[in-house]
Amino acid sequence: MVDALDGIVGSGVPVVSVAPVELSAPGRPAPLQVRVSAPAVGANLPIVLFSHGNGWHLDGYAPLTAFWASRRFVVIQPTHLDSRRNGFGFDHPVFPTIWTERITDLKRILDQLDTIEAAVPGLAGRVDRSRVAATGHSWGGQTAQSLLGARVLDRDGEVGEDFSDSRVTAGILFAATGMGGEHLHPFAKANFPFMYPSFKELTAPTLVVAGDHDQSKMSSRGPDWFTDAYTYSPGATDLVTFHGAEHSLGGIVGYEVAETTDESPERVAVIQRLSTAYLRTALHVDEGSWKAARAAFSDDTDPIGRIDSK
Template identity: 75%
Template structure:
């Protein structure tokens, strides 16, 4: 597999570059330790920020199962270059922590993942101080969040989605109004009888209620993403858009599987659908969406969506409510 994004030199990527603009140099610091009393493993995060700029918004990123603060550079480094202060926790399910499905801790990791993101917001003085020259340049009132796979489920809790209890009723409200918008990348859908036995036994969070998800969100799904956790097809990953009032837009990436072209990392073994162009398009579309979500007068998302539609490309399609 190629690590160099040679196939990103396409008319669509150029058109999207006209929308989002050139990126800045990035400063990235890791590991940064945050207080997490009672956590099975100390909490560490990566902080990435543009070397210049003022009033920078905050972007929380939640990784997929097994990853860490060292993953997802194709997205996180790009977002940082585009003006976001990106914070990436290493969740307990990271492979480096060695907590398997049979560990008593595993059943509560989904709530601990949420707490990791809350700790970032609650301890942002520590986060900001970790990066030389960042102090005083962050607008903490403009926070957004993005997550991939299990990380998408973690982020949708911040946006208002709940988990159904055994009686089918929505459980605790985890919504955090400090988070103004989100991006859900290959986030799992509704549960119920279509869940496979492993998911039903080990992953209680895979019974979401999207009716309470009211924070604006972009849902991203691959039309070739077939999960091993559900008997549903790729449309399973569009449920947050279909069933929530807050998910305003759906980006369907044609030919994309669960790694959406390679977002976990360049040359990652789990990428079965490597496409540097797909990743480049996703970088720019998500940037445009989050900027416009934070600033209603920003027309970048509409312009980016029009560029995708006008390109006549087989990359993907945007649906909006």
């Protein structure tokens, strides 16, 4: 299957990656630093924002971000305040505001693209700022989906603030948590108010990626919890579910790290290529990439997952 998908997304090109790039963030309790990875060649390059999962940082997720950059996307990864590098634990006064600060981080990036382009040798003038996707894993999925239109319900069930950004036109959610409710464990209810999403406002084209063995420690619901964005939003029109995949989906965070409990280089290779094909279509690089990749995945004689579309 990987060979067939390679024929759709093409071969890679050399990548230049620069970190840390510090951005202006007045009032933020720690500096905002990002990694910028870009192809060494090419013009009119679309932008992909990537928001990491809880505790991670700009040096994680290379299996995804480096691959996308090699396929001619400019990939920008912030280190959010919840990173273990910052040391703001659950009991820190900053912690309750981190979920909204994460969203602000992504907007700060889009506000400072001049600084970002100037930080990477040879990148200035090669970026297409009209084509931007927001992507993220786990908590990062919630961060990304907020820019795509998803909202958060307050304690009374009322829809909260609109954090969407018109500069972001598509997205990918990797193992993003689903709807809130009584199934949430007490710790999640106490510490993660964003786990009460409303997906009906998420209208931007979005791909949802989940594992059918992903049992969250935050919820008593099964792995289908991580497919709620697809089930309940009008924008999430495609869902990829991988057989046997747990929360790291085989190693998108990185190989040989504690979070990768289900290491599978084959699964990661397929995710790399499927996600690239989706981005190519959603950001109008190649309108046929996603359709072709979906067909190649579905026609495989030894499927490692399934694709649903609506």
